[in-house]
Amino acid sequence: MSSLLDEPRDRRRRRTRAAVLDAAAELFSRNGFRATSVDAIAAHADVALTSLYGNFPDGKAEVYAVVACRLAREHAERMRRSVERTGGGAPTARAAFEEYVRFHRDEPLAFRMLGLADVSEVHGDVVDQARSEIGRVLAGVADDVIDAIDSADPAARSSVLLAWAAINGVLALEQRGHIDAATSDSLLGDAVELHVARVAQVCEV
Amino acid sequence: MSSLLDEPRDRRRRRTRAAVLDAAAELFSRNGFRATSVDAIAAHADVALTSLYGNFPDGKAEVYAVVACRLAREHAERMRRSVERTGGGAPTARAAFEEYVRFHRDEPLAFRMLGLADVSEVHGDVVDQARSEIGRVLAGVADDVIDAIDSADPAARSSVLLAWAAINGVLALEQRGHIDAATSDSLLGDAVELHVARVAQVCEV
Numbered sequence: 001m002s003s004l005l006d007e008p009r010d011r012r013r014r015r016t017r018a019a020v021l022d023a024a025a026e027l028f029s030r031n032g033f034r035a036t037s038v039d040a041i042a043a044h045a046d047v048a049l050t051s052l053y054g055n056f057p058d059g060k061a062e063v064y065a066v067v068a069c070r071l072a073r074e075h076a077e078r079m080r081r082s083v084e085r086t087g088g089g090a091p092t093a094r095a096a097f098e099e100y101v102r103f104h105r106d107e108p109l110a111f112r113m114l115g116l117a118d119v120s121e122v123h124g125d126v127v128d129q130a131r132s133e134i135g136r137v138l139a140g141v142a143d144d145v146i147d148a149i150d151s152a153d154p155a156a157r158s159s160v161l162l163a164w165a166a167i168n169g170v171l172a173l174e175q176r177g178h179i180d181a182a183t184s185d186s187l188l189g190d191a192v193e194l195h196v197a198r199v200a201q202v203c204e205v
Numbered sequence: 206m207s208s209l210l211d212e213p214r215d216r217r218r219r220r221t222r223a224a225v226l227d228a229a230a231e232l233f234s235r236n237g238f239r240a241t242s243v244d245a246i247a248a249h250a251d252v253a254l255t256s257l258y259g260n261f262p263d264g265k266a267e268v269y270a271v272v273a274c275r276l277a278r279e280h281a282e283r284m285r286r287s288v289e290r291t292g293g294g295a296p297t298a299r300a301a302f303e304e305y306v307r308f309h310r311d312e313p314l315a316f317r318m319l320g321l322a323d324v325s326e327v328h329g330d331v332v333d334q335a336r337s338e339i340g341r342v343l344a345g346v347a348d349d350v351i352d353a354i355d356s357a358d359p360a361a362r363s364s365v366l367l368a369w370a371a372i373n374g375v376l377a378l379e380q381r382g383h384i385d386a387a388t389s390d391s392l393l394g395d396a397v398e399l400h401v402a403r404v405a406q407v408c409e410v
Contacts, residue, residue: 115381120322135382142383161384162375162392162399166367169374176320177340178347179366187367194367194399 004069004129008055017055019045021070024063029109033064033118058126061119065130068113072137075103075110079141088150090200096145097163097192104171111171114138155202163195209274209334213260222260224250226275229268234314238269238323263331266324270335273318277342280308280315284346293355295405301350302368302397309376316376319343360407368400 008014023045027036038060042049056062082099086092104111112118114134119127146160170191174184213219228250232241243265247254261267287304291297309316317323319339324332351365375396379389 117325120325139383158388158392158395161378161388162371162395165374165378165392165396166371167374168377169370169372170367172373172377173366173370178344183363183366187363187370190363190367191370194403198399 004066004126004133005073013055016045016047016051019047020052020055020063021067025067025070028064028067028113029107032109033060036060038063058124061124062126064113064119065116065126068116069130069133069137071107071110072114072134075114076137076141076144078103080144083145083148086148088148089203090196092145092148092150093160093163093199094192094196096148096160097167097195100164100167101188101192104167111168111175149199149203151199151203153202156199159195159198159202162198163191166191166195209271209331209338210278218260221250221252221256224252225257225260225268226272230272230275233269233272233318234312237314238265241265243268263329266329267331269318269324270321270331273321274335274338274342276312276315277319277339280319281342281346281349283308285349288350288353291353293353294408295401297353297355298350298365298368298404299397299401301353301365302372302400305369305372306393306397309372316373316380354404354408356404356408358407361404364400364403364407367403368396371396371400 008017020041024036024041027041027044038052039049041060041063042052045052052063053059056066079096079099082095083092086095116127116131116134142160142164146157149156149160167188170179170184170187173179173187174181179187213222225246229241229246232246232249243257244254246265246268247257250257257268258264261271284301284304287300288297291300321332321336321339347365347369351362354361354365372393375384375389375392378384378392379386384392
């Protein structure tokens, strides 16, 4: 199956594509989706608008979808590195949960982007493909963490999923303006401690 | 300040408005936003399209926004009733968290609707007004539950907020297809137990 992240074989196209994606990632994360025009992306990438459309026929929504997929992969890579050599059990859970929180703190728009929230109204093949690609990558992140915790108890799995849900839930409450950043930080800290403790219990048994 | 939920003074307009909102609520929750046309709403409400637009000049997005506000109030009312006469502490938290889960299980599209997810791209006054109205109502729900728990410990507040986040997070993972309904049910059960236990700890101190 072809992936949205497949690179073109032609070197010049590959360079154009990379330039567009880097420029778009920067503009989207700085100014958000709505305030970023396709012209601004082309200008910032220093490519002609026709070359941009040559690579991304669906324009801004397609660029956004591919940037979101790239971000998901980068996130997965960071998560994988964070649990390397942590030795399993609660310390692995702590490393993973803290890295997850750090990633979303470093990239405040990542949460929105991985949910494809800004293009949720657009029903194109590219957005659907991005949705399933990101879903696969994020499920892979959860599986990696569960594997790295390395517990025989199936409750390890639900502990990780609930931690994931809780952290996401806090980020969403903040994003919707229900809680302020300080409350969010404090709840994220609580969530990490609470769920590390749950994993510790599971691993003790 | 005028509210999206203000009723018109004229009796006939009020009747039309109520019929449209009831019909729309039913169609949105049965078929979702996208698959529901403004014509279908008018037909189901048995009102002329011109009367619908007379009440809701912005059409479907406005109807949706008002239905979402009504749903938020209904939800707040159900939550308030659920904690009546529970006597505070962990039993109150259990009643509230279980009712919260039940509400979202009974109304699978409520979560999406309260987040105004289907009109997030629409930037109109009505959608902004609905967002702040729903935000106010939901913050009120959290406050009601915290008050009803009736603990002097400020940690009661963060326990309720984290429970809210965790349950929402599970619902969102399910909605995005990351987990199936059975996993979601099991995680929701875990979340309720975990957070009731946290409130019990806070209330013991």
